[in-house]
Amino acid sequence: MSAAKARKTVMLVDGYGLIFRAYHAVPPSMVTTAGEQTNAVYGFASMLLDTLNVRKPDYAIVAMDAGRTFRHDVYTDYKANRDETPQDLKQQVGRVIQFVHTLGIPTLEREGYEADDVIGSLSRSCIDAGHDTIIVTGDSDLLQLVEDHAMAVLPGARRFGEFREYDVAGVRDRYGFAPDLIPDYKALVGDTSDNIPGVPGIGDKTAKKLIDTFGDLEAIIANQDGVTPTRARNALGENIEQARTSKELATIVRDLDFDLDLETARTGMYDLEEMTQLFRELEFRSLLSRLPASNTSSSAPASTTEARSVESTRITVVTTDQLGEMVKAINRADAIAIDVETDSTDPFTANLVGISIADATDNAWYIPVGHNVGDQLNLADVREALDPALNREELGIVAHHGKYDLHVLRHHGFTLNRLTFDTMIAAFLIGDSSVRLKDLAFTRLGIQMTEISELIGAGRNQDTMDNVEIERAAPYACADVECTLGLVEPLKKGLKERELDSLFQSIELPLVPVLIGMEARGIAIDIEELGEFSKELKRRIGEVELEVDALAGRPFRIGSNKQLATLLFEELNLPSGRRTKTGYSVDSNVLETLRDKHPVVELVLEYRTLSKLRSTYVDALPDSVNEETGRVHTSFNQTVAATGRLSSNNPNLQNIPIRTEIGRRVRKSFVADRRPEHRIVENAVLLAADYSQMELRILAHMSAEPFLIEAFRSGEDIHRATAALVNQIDIEEVTSDQRRVAKTVNFGILYGMQAYGLSRDTGMDREAATKFIESYWERLPRVRTFFDELLAFGAKHGYVQTLSGRRRYIPELNSQNGQQRQGAQRVAMNMPIQGTQADIIKIAMIQLDDVLAGRELHGHQVLQVHDELVLEVDERQLEDVASVVKDTMEHAYSLDVPVIVDLRAGPNWQDLTPYGDA
Numbered sequence: 001m002s003a004a005k006a007r008k009t010v011m012l013v014d015g016y017g018l019i020f021r022a023y024h025a026v027p028p029s030m031v032t033t034a035g036e037q038t039n040a041v042y043g044f045a046s047m048l049l050d051t052l053n054v055r056k057p058d059y060a061i062v063a064m065d066a067g068r069t070f071r072h073d074v075y076t077d078y079k080a081n082r083d084e085t086p087q088d089l090k091q092q093v094g095r096v097i098q099f100v101h102t103l104g105i106p107t108l109e110r111e112g113y114e115a116d117d118v119i120g121s122l123s124r125s126c127i128d129a130g131h132d133t134i135i136v137t138g139d140s141d142l143l144q145l146v147e148d149h150a151m152a153v154l155p156g157a158r159r160f161g162e163f164r165e166y167d168v169a170g171v172r173d174r175y176g177f178a179p180d181l182i183p184d185y186k187a188l189v190g191d192t193s194d195n196i197p198g199v200p201g202i203g204d205k206t207a208k209k210l211i212d213t214f215g216d217l218e219a220i221i222a223n224q225d226g227v228t229p230t231r232a233r234n235a236l237g238e239n240i241e242q243a244r245t246s247k248e249l250a251t252i253v254r255d256l257d258f259d260l261d262l263e264t265a266r267t268g269m270y271d272l273e274e275m276t277q278l279f280r281e282l283e284f285r286s287l288l289s290r291l292p293a294s295n296t297s298s299s300a301p302a303s304t305t306e307a308r309s310v311e312s313t314r315i316t317v318v319t320t321d322q323l324g325e326m327v328k329a330i331n332r333a334d335a336i337a338i339d340v341e342t343d344s345t346d347p348f349t350a351n352l353v354g355i356s357i358a359d360a361t362d363n364a365w366y367i368p369v370g371h372n373v374g375d376q377l378n379l380a381d382v383r384e385a386l387d388p389a390l391n392r393e394e395l396g397i398v399a400h401h402g403k404y405d406l407h408v409l410r411h412h413g414f415t416l417n418r419l420t421f422d423t424m425i426a427a428f429l430i431g432d433s434s435v436r437l438k439d440l441a442f443t444r445l446g447i448q449m450t451e452i453s454e455l456i457g458a459g460r461n462q463d464t465m466d467n468v469e470i471e472r473a474a475p476y477a478c479a480d481v482e483c484t485l486g487l488v489e490p491l492k493k494g495l496k497e498r499e500l501d502s503l504f505q506s507i508e509l510p511l512v513p514v515l516i517g518m519e520a521r522g523i524a525i526d527i528e529e530l531g532e533f534s535k536e537l538k539r540r541i542g543e544v545e546l547e548v549d550a551l552a553g554r555p556f557r558i559g560s561n562k563q564l565a566t567l568l569f570e571e572l573n574l575p576s577g578r579r580t581k582t583g584y585s586v587d588s589n590v591l592e593t594l595r596d597k598h599p600v601v602e603l604v605l606e607y608r609t610l611s612k613l614r615s616t617y618v619d620a621l622p623d624s625v626n627e628e629t630g631r632v633h634t635s636f637n638q639t640v641a642a643t644g645r646l647s648s649n650n651p652n653l654q655n656i657p658i659r660t661e662i663g664r665r666v667r668k669s670f671v672a673d674r675r676p677e678h679r680i681v682e683n684a685v686l687l688a689a690d691y692s693q694m695e696l697r698i699l700a701h702m703s704a705e706p707f708l709i710e711a712f713r714s715g716e717d718i719h720r721a722t723a724a725l726v727n728q729i730d731i732e733e734v735t736s737d738q739r740r741v742a743k744t745v746n747f748g749i750l751y752g753m754q755a756y757g758l759s760r761d762t763g764m765d766r767e768a769a770t771k772f773i774e775s776y777w778e779r780l781p782r783v784r785t786f787f788d789e790l791l792a793f794g795a796k797h798g799y800v801q802t803l804s805g806r807r808r809y810i811p812e813l814n815s816q817n818g819q820q821r822q823g824a825q826r827v828a829m830n831m832p833i834q835g836t837q838a839d840i841i842k843i844a845m846i847q848l849d850d851v852l853a854g855r856e857l858h859g860h861q862v863l864q865v866h867d868e869l870v871l872e873v874d875e876r877q878l879e880d881v882a883s884v885v886k887d888t889m890e891h892a893y894s895l896d897v898p899v900i901v902d903l904r905a906g907p908n909w910q911d912l913t914p915y916g917d918a
Contacts, residue, residue, distance in 0.1 A: 007149070010126045010262070011057035012119045014137035015064040015107065018044050019096055021138040021155050023089045028812050028820060032283045033432045033443070033494070035798055037811050040092040042284060045099050049290040051136050051153065051163065052267060056292075059131075059265040062100050063118035066109040071249050078249060081195045086816040095282070102278050104270035104296075110256055116142055121256035123150050129262075136163075141191075144182035144252060146171050176208050184217040187247035188236075196246045201235035217247050268295040276448070283433045285442040316474045317367040318375045323385050326357070326365045330389040333359040335396030335420065337485040340408045341477050343370070343464040346650065347407035347519075348626055348633050352379065353465045355386075355409075356477035358485050364478035366470075374470040379412065387414050396420040400437045400484045403512050403638075407519065417513050423484055425508050426491040428639035429500045431799075431809050435639050441483040444490050449483060450476050503804050507842050508638060514849045514861070515636045515646075521680050522631035523862045523872070524673035526908070527622045533665050537614045544607045551600045558607050561586050572598055609662065617656060617666045624651050630678035636864065643831050644806045644838040646864055654865055668910035670863075672872055681858045683875040685905055688912050689885050691867040692900040693718060694837045695750055701895040702803070702832065703786035707779070712897035719743040726775045745776055749783070750833055752826030787829050794828045802835035803893075837867060840899075844892035845869065851888055857881050863909075870909065878905060882916055 022043025030039040052060065071078045100107055108118050119142060123133040127149045135142050135152040146152050146166055153163040171179040188207035190198025210227060214220045220227065221240055227233040236243065272294040279288055317323050330336060337358045342350035353370040368376040390397070398421045399405050409416055427435045434440070441447040455476055456463040465473060495501050549556050557563050565584040569576040574597050576584050588608070594601045624632045632651065640647040648654050657663030672684035696718060700708035711721045716731070723742035724731040741762050748757060755770040764772070777784045791813070794800045799809045808831045812824035845861060852859050858874035859881035869889070873881045882903050889901045904912035
């Protein structure tokens with residue numbers, strides 16, 4: 001190559017090929033706060049940016065399809081078997097093109113031709129002009145374009161975002177022949193995706209043999225007398241013209257002329273501000289850092305720009321005079337935003353490094369108290385001056401994930417225990433695609449904030465905030481509170497527009513101090529009990545391994561999915577389920593279907609259950625005990641579960657099984673704490689309050705089904721009554737089996753149960769299950785009407801909601817993918833009921849906290865799991881506390897049916913006995 005003119009690289013992108021790949025790879029639940037579905041746009045943008053950054057082409061062009069092509073005239077059934085493009089994908093194509101153009105990349109199409117033909121012609125003209133081309137596509141058809149100076153990259157089969165390169169040798173390795181013979185190959189075998197017929201009876205193996213022996217299609221036809229086997233020769237002889245037509249359909253056109261100035265396709269020629277604005281609309285903040293350098297903007301890359309929310313005055317408070325001036329300003333303020341910097345994400349072990357505060361008059365302060373280097377005030381002095389100001393009743397307190405901030409402050413002697421606004425909770429209720437402060441600042445304020453990783457690093461090299469210089473920490477911390485305060489008004493507007501004000505102000509915000517109290521108290525565990533149980537589990541796991549070895553007839557590694565698949569499906573010849581890209585699936589769903597086929601399956605399921613419980617709870621819980629308090633302090637999350645249920649982590653106490661003996665043993669280790677040094681009440685016992693059949697009671701209320709309402713009002717056994725109704729018999733005649741089936745349907749119907757599920761869960765045959773469900777709908781028509789109307793509302797508006805107005809947006813309700821739509825319908829049927837249950841128990845928790853404190857009763861909430869609330873109570877006041885708990889929970893929310901709470905008390909979470917009139 002001449003030194004005077006180096007070859008340039010032109011990247012040619014198959015637009016629709018990548019759009020379809022992205023649409024199917026990224027979940028359709030990716031929706032902006034405004035309700036715009038963006039999964040295909042995001043996936044396309046992600047792939048294109050990654051490819052640009054890896055390949056670093058000089059030029060880039062995206063080719064698009066223009067509609068009907070000449071191939072439809074050649075063969076009327078061309079692509080006739082393809083489903084219509086999903087509407088939710090069509091709606092995203094315009095955004096994809098907008099993204100491409102904003103990135104400075106031109107799109108090209110040609111009437112009567114496909115994007116493949118545009119790419120093929122551009123590749124040829126670029127090579128002729130002395131350039132190299134990279135063809136980026138999701139369609140293997142384009143591999144025929146690979147040649148010297150032209151390579152192709154296709155998405156990998158296993159993981160989204162991975163690409164596989166193909167040069168001439170790579171195509172030969174895949175097919176066994178040169179790239180330009182791919183149309184001849186498809187002339188013989190056809191292509192089902194494009195409905196190219198090929199030659200009936202000639203498959204992959206024969207076609208490759210013919211091409212290897214004779215060459216292209218015309219050479220094969222010319223030598224058809226030598227074609228073997230005979231059936232292939234006959235098939236070819238009978239379909240010569242069809243084979244030629246198939247080749248014409250499969251051959252990419254390479255001689256279209258385009259009046260294109262290649263310089264208009266030079267990469268990096270885009271406006272950074274315009275692209276940032278588009279990403280803000282689409283809520284694609286994570287892609288900002290992946291943008292290639294802009295050659296037209298004088299701005300620094302957005303990912304490293306420290307933007308200011310306002311022209312504020314930022315002060316680092318390191319003297320008593322500065323502290324005094326800050327306190328005066330806070331005492332004049334109507335509201336402030338507050339945030340803490342720490343050296344850990346665990347609020348119970350974190351050391352306070354600094355406090356940042358912002359007010360509405362554009363002032364922001366950072367008070368360093370725990371940096372390892374630099375002048376800073378003593379924490380005790382800061383607390384003495386600041387705490388009274390923070391507790392001024394008229395002062396509004398705003399925070400982002402304020403529960404953490406309040407925990408840390410309280411742990412360091414501050415008494416602040418209230419919030420007037422939490423931006424993370426508000427954003428979650430509204431339905432923002434991300435509730436991270438950095439993401440909200442970008443999408444709602446247009447501010448690109450500094451990531452914490454830019455201060456402390458990430459991964460193995462991650463440091464802690466106390467080692468960051470004060471002068472670097474201060475602007476970061478001040479930006480946090482500035483943006484938090486700046487988010488309040490747009491989020492208030494969002495709450496009002498979606499009628500979520502009451503839910504936010506009456507339930508979620510008042511719940512924060514309740515959860516703080518529960519988390520701070522924690523719960524005691526019996527470490528010795530867990531230690532003994534761990535030994536028992538270890539013994540049993542060893543026994544299971546030996547039993548599996550015996551059944552397998554050889555030493556067998558039960559934890560190896562590959563070995564397990566070989567044993568089950570090849571050696572034992574059990575019916576195999578679905579295949580993954582790495583072999584047979586042996587997940588729990590597959591194994592459950594095989595449970596009765598061979599005893600080894602039962603043992604494998606037992607092994608997995610024992611191993612998971614041992615590692616997740618039995619061995620892990622002792623490590624969760626706080627050294628200072630001697631108790632386990634889980635964190636309850638308000639912004640995780642879309643139904644509104646609380647989740648928990650560190651440790652997760654929501655998933656401890658309650659119906660198995662092993663799960664019950666784990667619950668037994670959670671005990672009432674009578675240790676003098678760690679107890680929260682004297683003479684402690686645990687009191688568990690459990691809503692009885694709450695979801696069915698809510699269904700009765702929401703559906704206004706007369707049968708359910710009357711059954712609950714009369715105190716009948718709802719499952720026995722249902723069995724009597726559906727089977728048209730007297731309630732006294734209902735058998736235990738009939739009640740069991742009715743119970744399965746009563747609860748299963750809340751999750752969209754169909755006949756298959758009923759048959760699987762009860763052992764009924766499919767026909768009987770179908771008849772039972774049909775009879776159920778017939779006898780309870782208002783329930784069916786309720787769910788029909790609920791699904792219609794959800795499909796029309798894009799969301800469903802609870803009685804308290806909590807919304808869950810479910811765009812998949814309008815998906816053209818039947819499986820996705822059915823899954824979305826099941827979610828939509830359950831969410832208003834389960835979410836209402838979650839809202840009711842939250843209301844009860846708030847009221848109960850007030851009543852117990854107001855009456856100075858020694859009973860405290862310590863755990864909340866689904867519809868159960870656990871308190872630690874002084875046994876001497878158990879009767880009074882139990883009465884208050886039952887009354888408060890049963891009257892927290894008014895339904896058209898009675899709400900019943902069952903009470904149990906005892907020394908640990910498992911060994912509880914009914915208490916009172918339960």
